[in-house]
Amino acid sequence: MTTPTDQPMSAVAALLALARRHTDEEAAQALVAEAARELTGRTVVGPEQQLAPRRFTLRRHHDVSGVSGAGAVADGVLWPDGTASVRWRGAHPSAVFWDRGRVSVEFIHGHQGATEIVMLDQDDEQPAEAAEPGTVPLHVRRVLDHALRRPVPCPKCSRLTACRCAGADRTEARLDVVLAALAPWLTAEGEAA
The missing domain is CATH 2.20.25 (N-terminal domain of TfIIb)
Known part of the structure; x- marks a missing residue:
């Protein structure tokens, strides 16, 4: 298929043009998006959509x-x-x-x-807003980085290395390590000192 200027038209553009002749713009776009998902396994994501990886x-x-x-x-x-x-x-x-x-x-x-x-991220979870550079002191960042890398015990077998405990979640232990590392820099109200 060619356009009025004799330029070859892509299959997607041709499908969109055909759909526009028989329905409204929104339905035509939905048809193209559904065809793309069915053929490629991907969903068409527009720049106006606020979706996060x-x-x-x-x-x-x-x-x-x-x-x-x-x-x-x-x-x-x-x-x-x-x-x-x-x-x-x-x-x-x-x-x-x-x-x-x-x-x-x-x-x-x-x-x-x-x-x-x-x-690790939920469907409805939005990415956290990035903090302004310099709002968190460098020494606090280093303490946090160290705490995040520190091994924590499995709640079932107490191993610090990888284990085979099904369903073992080390999140609580990780939070305890991070909070303990940050405690000296937090005030009673939970604000950074």
């Missing part, structure tokens, strides 16, 4: 291949359009991208439940 971890309970081990073996991002990026941990890290997002990650690396996707 969502972080996740691949937690392996049992290492089927014998290569990556157990525990948090990879970090990932689920992008607003439904695609996913994964960065593997370990001595030989790599990154991979999937246009079909979570479906592909689970299909390829789920190993019938041996590995699960643990979402």
Whole structure:
């Protein structure tokens, strides 16, 4: 199909032009977005949409291949359009991208439940506003960075290293470590000193 200026028209532009002849603009855009999602596995995300990427971890309970081990073996991002990026941990890290997002990650690396996707951000959670540079003293940032890297015990087996305790959540212990590290810099009202 060509346009009045004899320029070739893309398949998406042709579909949009056809849909506009039979329906209103909003329905035509919805049809194109649905076709894109069905054909590519991605959702069309417009610049006006306030959608944030969502972080996740691949937690392996049992290492089927014998290569990556157990525990948090990879970090990932689920992008607003439904695609996913994964960065593997370990001595030989790599990154991979999937246009079909979570479906592909689970299909390829789920190993019938041996590995699960643990979402770190919720669907309705918006990213935190970035603090103005210089509002948090450098020494407080360093203390916080150190506290975030400090190993915390598993609530089930008390190991500081990766363990195989199903459903063990170290979040509470991590919060205790961070709050203890920041305590000297907080006032009684919870404000930074």
